[in-house]
Amino acid sequence: MVEPVSLQFYYLDKNKKMPRPKTINENLNAISSETMEYIHKCQLEEFLNESLDDFSYAVFNSTSVHASSSWPADAAVIYRLFNRIRKQASKFEKFGLKNISIKYPDKWLNKLSKLLFKINNTKGTSGNPKKEKVKPDYKQYLRVAHKMNEFYIRHIAKTGEIINTVKLKPSETLKLLSLYEHLEDDLLAVSAVLYYTEDRVFFDKKLPSSEKILSLSDTTVAFIKKGSRNSVIGYKPQLGMSQNGYVSTLIIEPGNGADSVYFTPLVKKHIDNTGVTPELVSADDGYSSASGRKDVLELGVKDVSFSGAVGKKILGEELWKVEKYAEARRNRSAVEALMFSLKYTVHFGRLRRRGIEAVKCEMFGKVIAYNYLHKIVKLENIERSAA
Numbered sequence: 001m002v003e004p005v006s007l008q009f010y011y012l013d014k015n016k017k018m019p020r021p022k023t024i025n026e027n028l029n030a031i032s033s034e035t036m037e038y039i040h041k042c043q044l045e046e047f048l049n050e051s052l053d054d055f056s057y058a059v060f061n062s063t064s065v066h067a068s069s070s071w072p073a074d075a076a077v078i079y080r081l082f083n084r085i086r087k088q089a090s091k092f093e094k095f096g097l098k099n100i101s102i103k104y105p106d107k108w109l110n111k112l113s114k115l116l117f118k119i120n121n122t123k124g125t126s127g128n129p130k131k132e133k134v135k136p137d138y139k140q141y142l143r144v145a146h147k148m149n150e151f152y153i154r155h156i157a158k159t160g161e162i163i164n165t166v167k168l169k170p171s172e173t174l175k176l177l178s179l180y181e182h183l184e185d186d187l188l189a190v191s192a193v194l195y196y197t198e199d200r201v202f203f204d205k206k207l208p209s210s211e212k213i214l215s216l217s218d219t220t221v222a223f224i225k226k227g228s229r230n231s232v233i234g235y236k237p238q239l240g241m242s243q244n245g246y247v248s249t250l251i252i253e254p255g256n257g258a259d260s261v262y263f264t265p266l267v268k269k270h271i272d273n274t275g276v277t278p279e280l281v282s283a284d285d286g287y288s289s290a291s292g293r294k295d296v297l298e299l300g301v302k303d304v305s306f307s308g309a310v311g312k313k314i315l316g317e318e319l320w321k322v323e324k325y326a327e328a329r330r331n332r333s334a335v336e337a338l339m340f341s342l343k344y345t346v347h348f349g350r351l352r353r354r355g356i357e358a359v360k361c362e363m364f365g366k367v368i369a370y371n372y373l374h375k376i377v378k379l380e381n382i383e384r385s386a387a
Contacts, residue, residue, distance in 0.1 A: 063239070066234045078193050240270050
């Protein structure tokens with residue numbers, strides 16, 4: 001898309017016109033994550049055959065990436081859910097049913113919008129913090145929201161009673177049932193957010209982020225906190241890097257799982273992707289575990305290096321001082337450089353697509369692009385050195 005000349009020549013050679021960018025993008029988005037992962041695997045096989053890397057060394061790390069979603073605020077989530085419910089509830093007429101009245105919902109949404117503005121723009125002081133100052137506005141906000149929720153529960157239940165009596169084509173029946181199910185899901189979501197918002201604001205009870213609704217557009221995002229870095233709403237991909245800087249492994253799952261859980265799967269994935277059992281693998285302290293090290297050694301890996309205090313305890317003083325392990329710890333800065341390059345070369349740190357399947361496709365696409373860009377740089381450096 002950035003360099004379309006090659007594509008133009010390709011289509012000219014076949015006496016065809018260059019497709020529109022939107023058409024190309026839609027076709028790219030239709031590729032499954034399994035296919036993208038297979039392309040990545042073929043790419044690594046190509047690098048191995050070209051002797052660009054022997055993949056006998058692997059270093060692993062995780063990073064946080066921003067989802068295609070704004071930072072959530074409970075009051076804003078409630079408002080946006082109701083706004084979506086209001087729009088969906090006005091689509092029943094397409095199926096020969098009566099739409100749910102918008103008279104009261106529009107009035108309530110207007111009230112919620114004004115109160116939300118006040119809540120968001122209230123500033124606290126040292127003597128009167130914001131969480132205390134917003135309580136009167138939150139009380140009104142939740143009262144209106146509960147009223148609106150009860151209204152929709154009542155009317156959507158009535159609609160549900162007559163859905164099966166409507167005579168439609170099978171395809172239209174499926175659309176109607178899907179619309180009704182989405183409305184039910186959103187009403188359940190609103191009820192949950194109302195419940196934990198009330199507990200948080202008035203009773204200082206905090207719900208774990210894993211149990212909260214963090215995004216309306218991407219339900220698989222999680223609250224990611226890594227060390228002292230700023231927290232993000234998004235995903236926590238696990239990556240493996242080879243000696244020459246190619247991304248050999250990528251695992252993306254919903255949630256904010258502990259790095260140690262992924263250590264053995266990462267090594268197995270590296271072996272599966274490259275066909276090579278690495279002689280040495282290196283990971284930071286977050287991956288450290290005696291059981292994980294044992295499992296990886298049983299896979300045929302000769303040396304397993306961890307950084308940090310926990311890693312030192314697992315390895316023991318004697319192994320910790322071995323030069324090979326000390327060198328592996330010193331080389332850990334390379335994986336940090338990889339993370340930087342990924343985020344600022346192929347925009348790995350900010351997602352454009354939503355949902356775990358689409359996110360996997362986007363991330364694998366960026367990894368494949370990065371690996372080829374890295375290959376080009378490597379070859380250019382070799383040519384310059386030869387000259």
